[in-house]
Amino acid sequence: MSDPIDENRLRYLFESARYGSVRTAADALGVNPSVVSRQIAQLEQDLDATLLERHSRGVRPTEAGQLLVEHYRRHAADRDDTLTKLREIQGLQRGHIDLVLGEGFVADLMGGSLGEFWRRHPRLTISLELAGTSEVIRAIADDRCHIGLVYHPPQDPRIRSCAAIRQPICLIARPDHPLARLRRPVKLREVAEYALGIMHAGYGTRQLLAMAETSEKIGLLPKLTTTSISILRHFVRSDLGVTLLPAFSVAADLEDGSLVAIPVENALLASAEAHVITRLGRELPNAASQLLRFLIGRMKAFAAANLTP
Known part of the structure; x- marks a missing residue:
C-alpha cells in the first residue's frame, strides 16, 4: 500500500505555507506555479482533507495543513541533523551552516572572524541571510x-540566547557635528532637533527607539527611514544628518575617524543587547556549534560575552 503522505508534495505544501503564496513558493522551488497547485491538490485528494485556504493576499494552512507543515519541519530538521552527523564522522572536513543576521553585524563578521574560521576549516560552506529582527527569530x-545574530530581540519561548552583551544605541554623527562638539552624552530631545535617519520599524533599533520616545514623551520625526545601515552610514558621512545605532555596526567608520559614537542619556537605549540565538531544544551540528563558539569569542559585537550554561 502506497504512503498517502508523499514527501515531494509535502514539501510543496510546506513552502506554500511558509511564503503564504503558491507563486512565491514555486519561484523558490524553481517550478511552475501550476505544478505546485496540482501536487497540493493531489495531496488533499489522497488525504481527503483541505490543506490550504485561499484568501485575497495568498494562502494559509488549515488546521490539517498546519499539522502536516509541522510534521515536515520536524522531519527536515531531523534529516539535516542526521546527514550532518554522518559528515562529522570525518570531523569538520565537510558540512554546511546556515547563518541569519541583522545588517549591523556584517562588517564585524566579514572583517576577520569568518575568514579566520574558514582558514581553520576550509571545506565548510556557509550561507548568510540578512533579515530584520522578527525575521531572524522566525528563521x-x-x-x-x-544560528542567528540579532540586536535587542523580544523574548520568545522558542529561542535560546547563547550569548548576550550590552551594546547601547548611540548617536552616530560626523566629528564636526554640533552635538559631537558638546563632548558629553546627549539627550534624546537634543537629537530630535536635527535631521535624523533611522531604521525601519521591523528592526530592533527602531523598536527600542519607539519605546524610548514613549518613555520621554517625545516624538522623533525622521528625515530618512531605511532598511539599510549602509544607507544610514552614507547619510551621516555626507553631512545630511545623524543616526542612532549601536557603535559596533559602524566600527570601521569609528576607527578611521570619519564618524563618532556619542552616548545617549536614556536608560532603555543604554540597556540594549546584541544576542547570538539558536532554537531552544535543537542540538546544533558540530560544524554549527564550532562556528557559534568561534563567533562569540571573536566578534566585536560580543566582546566579553559569556556562553550561557
Whole structure:
C-alpha cells in the first residue's frame, strides 16, 4: 500500500505555507506555479482533507495543513541533523551552516572572524541571510537557519540566547557635528532637533527607539527611514544628518575617524543587547556549534560575552 503522505508534495505544501503564496513558493522551488497547485491538490485528494485556504493576499494552512507543515519541519530538521552527523564522522572536513543576521553585524563578521574560521576549516560552506529582527527569530524558530545574530530581540519561548552583551544605541554623527562638539552624552530631545535617519520599524533599533520616545514623551520625526545601515552610514558621512545605532555596526567608520559614537542619556537605549540565538531544544551540528563558539569569542559585537550554561 502506497504512503498517502508523499514527501515531494509535502514539501510543496510546506513552502506554500511558509511564503503564504503558491507563486512565491514555486519561484523558490524553481517550478511552475501550476505544478505546485496540482501536487497540493493531489495531496488533499489522497488525504481527503483541505490543506490550504485561499484568501485575497495568498494562502494559509488549515488546521490539517498546519499539522502536516509541522510534521515536515520536524522531519527536515531531523534529516539535516542526521546527514550532518554522518559528515562529522570525518570531523569538520565537510558540512554546511546556515547563518541569519541583522545588517549591523556584517562588517564585524566579514572583517576577520569568518575568514579566520574558514582558514581553520576550509571545506565548510556557509550561507548568510540578512533579515530584520522578527525575521531572524522566525528563521531560527522554523529551523531554516542554525544560528542567528540579532540586536535587542523580544523574548520568545522558542529561542535560546547563547550569548548576550550590552551594546547601547548611540548617536552616530560626523566629528564636526554640533552635538559631537558638546563632548558629553546627549539627550534624546537634543537629537530630535536635527535631521535624523533611522531604521525601519521591523528592526530592533527602531523598536527600542519607539519605546524610548514613549518613555520621554517625545516624538522623533525622521528625515530618512531605511532598511539599510549602509544607507544610514552614507547619510551621516555626507553631512545630511545623524543616526542612532549601536557603535559596533559602524566600527570601521569609528576607527578611521570619519564618524563618532556619542552616548545617549536614556536608560532603555543604554540597556540594549546584541544576542547570538539558536532554537531552544535543537542540538546544533558540530560544524554549527564550532562556528557559534568561534563567533562569540571573536566578534566585536560580543566582546566579553559569556556562553550561557
